[in-house]
Each structure stands twice: as C-alpha cells, then as structure tokens.
Amino acid sequence: MARLDALAQHSDEPGKLTRLYLSAAHKAAAEELAGWMREAGLTVSIDALGTVLGRYESASPGAPALLIGSHIDTVRDAGRYDGALGVIAGLVAVEELAKCGENLPFAIEVVAFGDEEGVRFPTTLTSSRALAGQFDPAVLDLCDADGVSLRNALTAFGCDPAAIATIARSREQVLAYIEVHIEQGPVLEAADLPVGVVTAINGVRRLAVEVIGEAGHAGTVPMRLRRDALAAAAEMALAVERAANSSPDVLATVGRMEVSPGAVNVIPGNVRFTIDIRSPEDKQRDAATEEIVRSIRKIAAARRVELSISTMHEAPATACAPVMIDTLTQAVQHFGLAPHLLPSGAGHDAMAIARLCPVGMLFVRCAGGISHNPKEAISLQDADICVRILLEFLRNFKLK
C-alpha cells in the first residue's frame, strides 16, 4: 500500500493523479518502479514502448516466463489502484519468492505497461499489443492534443522507435499472463468477498438508434393521432433493459438519449439514443442484440414511427484460459474463501496479451465499485490477501 501511495506522487497535474503515457510523470514512475525491481533482485529493462519489465529467473535459466502485470498510466484525476495494483502485487509476490530463495519451474516477469487508458493518444493497449506481436506502426504518427506524435513522445521518453519490432514475444518464450486488477464494479462488495476470478473480458456491441416520429403541438394533437418519438424510445429503452435482465451475463445500457425539438409543449418528433450491449460470450451478446433489435422494430411498427439502427462499435469477448481460472479458483479456496467467478466489464491489457498466450485475471474488491476517480479505494486486508492468492497461484501453476 505504501508503494501504491508513493507511485501516486508521480503526476502530470499538481493536486491530483494524472499520469499519461510517456509523460514526465510516467518516466518518473517507471524509474521508481525499476529501482524497486532491482532492489528485489530482478533483471530490469524498459522496452521501446516504455514498458517496464523485471525478470525473476527460473530454477532452469532461460525457461519460458509467466508474465504478471498491468499498467501504470492513468486517466485524468485518477485513483491510485487502477493498473498500479496489478504491477505492485506482482512485484511483492516475486519479492516474497526472492526473499525465500524460492525458484519456480518457470521464470516470472513483472510487466508495467504504459498505454492502457488511451487518454493521451487516440489509441490504446499499444504497449501490450506490441508484446503480443500486434503492433501497428501507423500509430507512431498519431498525435496528442498538443500535436506531439507518439514517435516523438517515445524519443523524448528515451525509447528507440526503431526497436519496437523486438518487443514481440514468441509463444515459446511466454507461458501465460496473469493480471491483478481492481474490479471497477460493485459485485464483490455486494458479495462481501475480497477477490473474484475473472472468466472473460466482455465483448461489446454499440448501436446508434434514431426514432423518427412526428412533432406536434402538445395541446392540439389527440393521443391516438400521435407518433411520439420519445414515448417510442422510452418503450425501447425498457425493452433493452428487459433483454439484459432475461439473460444472466448480458449487460445492456441506454447511456445517451437526445430528444428534439425538446420543448415542454411540443410532442417529440425525433429521438436518438445509444445501446451498449456486453457479454462474456459473443453468442450471448449476439442473441441479446437480436432480441433487442426485434423488440424495438416491433415497438416502432406498433407506434408507426420510423427507425434507423446502426452499429457504432464492436469488439469480441476475450475468454480467460480454463487453466488460469482453475488454478486461481484453487488458490482462492486455499484461503477458505468462496471462489466468485465473474466477467470483466471493462477492457484490460489481458485482452491484448490473449493473442499471444493464455490469460487470467484476479479482481480485487474496490469501495463502492468506484474507479477512474480519486475516491477509488481498496483495503489493506484485501491487498494482502490478493498477494497471498497470487503467490499460491504461482506455486501451483502448471500449464497442462
């Protein structure tokens, strides 16, 4: 917890925690972290995209590595646990092994990625994608709000963009990836449990819907002659909610709704709204999407309004590997805790690394489910148990 507090001092904005990719605060945090890693006896490097890596050798030197990590960039006015917890948990677990002179059948690399939040440049997961061999050189020309390209920001950080190609790991070098992360949701708190085992990172589909009815005078058009776009959209929003409620792992949200003309005495003629549909399984998400689209088409027909539906965004779900889920579950049970399996609603570096190797995630309860906010908080007890579970996992992990 002291290290997390220390890391939170490195900020680009005074009085709050904002640590953007390749900023001065990122550089300072990376160097402090590298120092802690060296003190723990790890072999430290910072790769061509600013990722800090600390390697703890196996009993048989040069053995493939298990990666433990997360990210050390933050959103603006962030909390201190999102990302950093996963890096420090990995470091503390390895320190514990080093202290006992305990070597495992595999190497461990503690990894601190630098670009998970995607705040500074219009891209995200750049550093973890590169490690998985999925780097897209086009992103080097993307610029931040001040017009600084990613390429120039890398050079200023002390990285060599020409060396990016060397970041990619081969399947043979890497056994698996495990990421400890705060939950960023209220499920574990509601279940009164310190940790949960992630089954998958939800896939998402986002729809933009436009309902075209007929505007009219709120005082002169009888109810039966109306084609009220807002009444139709309201019925559709409830159909979205109903579709999610009827499928255990599906989440569906109408987050934006714009009503026009939007006057107190005018029947709304046009409503635009968005639907965000998520599920740990793409099949479930697709089925929920179909049900939602069927429902809202039916509502539109019954209310004689026109409808336009388009897909804004789509990303498939990332399943956690059964071996990771099982080994983590056993580690949780080892401490007498009920294993709580849950999907991740937010995206993580594990999504990118899943292209390379099996991934697993351990979620830690956070107060009120709050994240991306200075109020973000975890307890000392929960931090302690999550490291103990991580150690237990490491000691038992075997790729079948």
Place this chain on the structure above:
Amino acid sequence: MARLDALAQHSDEPGKLTRLYLSAAHKAAAEELAGWMREAGLTVSIDALGTVLGRYESASPGAPALLIGSHIDTVRDAGRYDGALGVIAGLVAVEELAKCGENLPFAIEVVAFGDEEGVRFPTTLTSSRALAGQFDPAVLDLCDADGVSLRNALTAFGCDPAAIATIARSREQVLAYIEVHIEQGPVLEAADLPVGVVTAINGVRRLAVEVIGEAGHAGTVPMRLRRDALAAAAEMALAVERAANSSPDVLATVGRMEVSPGAVNVIPGNVRFTIDIRSPEDKQRDAATEEIVRSIRKIAAARRVELSISTMHEAPATACAPVMIDTLTQAVQHFGLAPHLLPSGAGHDAMAIARLCPVGMLFVRCAGGISHNPKEAISLQDADICVRILLEFLRNFKLK
C-alpha cells in the same frame, strides 16, 4: 381568401410572414383592415392598445354588441390563417348582412386584437384582456428585444397609453364573443369535417421532474445493482402516456428530456424531463396529474431512485358557454354537417374575453394540423362554409 392573402403581405420580415404587435406591418395591416371595414359600412375605431374595431349597428341603435374576432399579430415565419381568418370571417359575415340591409336585434363588432402570440413583448393577450377589464398597467414597462417599452411602442403606433382605461367594456355593452380560428391540430382532418365546435380551451399544468439514480460503468455494474435514472424515466414517460390514454379528454406529453452524464458507456445517473398535462376540465386535469404523480413515485420507489417534482406553470381551463356551443351546433347541422365538439389545446383571445361575457369558438380544419408555419393552409370550401355557419349563428343567436 384574397383578403387573407392581401393581409399576409404586411410583414416585418421580407420573404416570410412575421407581424409582431405594434410593428410597422401591424400598423399597415390594421389600416388595410380598417379600410375594408369602412367600405362595408362599419363604424371603425382603433383603441389605445391598437385593437381594430368595426361596429355594425343593431335595428335598435345603441343595443349591446356581439363581438366577433381574433387577432392579426403572428408568430415569426407564420402562416396566414392563424388569427386573421377569425377577423376576416367576421368581416365577410357582416358585409353579407350589410349587403342585404339586414339588421339584427344586437349590434355586431368585428374585433382584431393585436397581441395574442406574445412574441414581441414578454406578455400575451394584452389587448383582449384590456377589453375584458383585466389590463395590468405594469406591462407598459415591459420591453422587447431591442429595449423598446410597450408604452413607447404604443405611442409610435399612434396610440395614447393614457386612454387604455377606456377600453374596458361593461357586461351590459357586450352580449357574447365568438371566435373563428383554424384548429391547429389534426382532429377535424381525421374526422373528414370542415369545422368543429369548441367546448373549452384546455387548462394546462406543467411539471418539471428530476430523477436521481446512480451513474456507473455500463460494463461493470450488474443489472440488478443498477439505479439507472434513464430506465426509470422511460418507465415514467410511459406512465404519463398511459394516464392520458385512460382519460378521454386528457393530453399528456413528455416534451423535454435531458440525460446525464450522457455517454454511450455510462449508466445515466440523472434525468430531467417535463410533463405537460391538459384537459378541458380542471377536475380531469387534476385527477390525471395525481395519477401521474402517484405512478412515477411508485416507479421511483421500485427502482430505488430519488425524485423531485415541481410545478412549472398552471392555467385553468376556459369553458365555452352552453348557449354558444348549442347555437353553433345548430348552425353546423343546418348545413347537413355532423357537429363535431372538441376542446382547444392552444390558447386564444377567447380565454381573456371569457372574464367579461360568454364565449364560443368555431374551429376550421387546417391541412395536416399544421400551424405556426408557412405551410399552414385551409381550403376555399372550408372558408366558405365557416362564414355561412357564422352567418347562420348570427341570425339565430339569442342570449337566454
């Protein structure tokens, strides 16, 4: 119809019809109208608030008058029938009487009010309220967007503000008021009828509602733990519609809805919306309001969201006098037409005059229910029958 076209030439804005209270276009329209009245043999005056009055004497001179009128001001980019039709219909009916030398047991005054739309100054019905003895001298100090006070605008128009007190009529001088007006709604068109008899001008109550739930990540908060302000507001909007559908003469509209924070991936934490509730009877409107408030409180409780409801505006209904409704109904039936009784959803000068004497209104079908728009249209046939019905009304009108 030619006179309505001619009147529409008097506009404050080139290329469209905008005739604001006491403007140069209002002055020109008032003078053209006064000329037509004089040609028809009426005794013409323009009162201290710019109202044009043309008196057609009774068989017994000095007898009380029946007023026929409406307004000749318009909204910006208006149609040519809203208001003007009622004035010209009155003029044409009286011309018809004059042509035949036919005098009635009462005088007739054709009245063209100047401030019904309330566009130029932040007040409305100034001229008709004054005639009913309800003038509020405080409005003289209200200013238009250019900082011109109503007092100075009156002087510029050629009126004497000091003479406003003389505008008020006594109950003995006035028998009743009848106003012909386009419907501004789609009911008559849907019923395939040229005219309808107005039963009342709807009262209105407007509520502002705020729903306070809890914002959250669309990917991490399970459905059962959500307090989604938009899902709650959607259910409430449908309850508003349902309350109106279950009461024959009640209209209820959610016209404005603002959702925050309003991001595609964030569960809405706060929604503000408006409810406009109208009915020809205040008791019905109050009962519908109570039902709506009861329903939305229940929805808020079930969804664990907070609720704040406040009244933004309230105006009682104005009933048309039974004698006016009956005589108009008989006049409609005289021409073999089905009498269609309907409330008026919009406000009219008749609301102000009802403080003085019995009022009645005859609605004329307008294309598509459209008004306050250059597309506003009536047919020559409908204009013709409305004047014939007005004449029939005049010939049979007796205050019981």
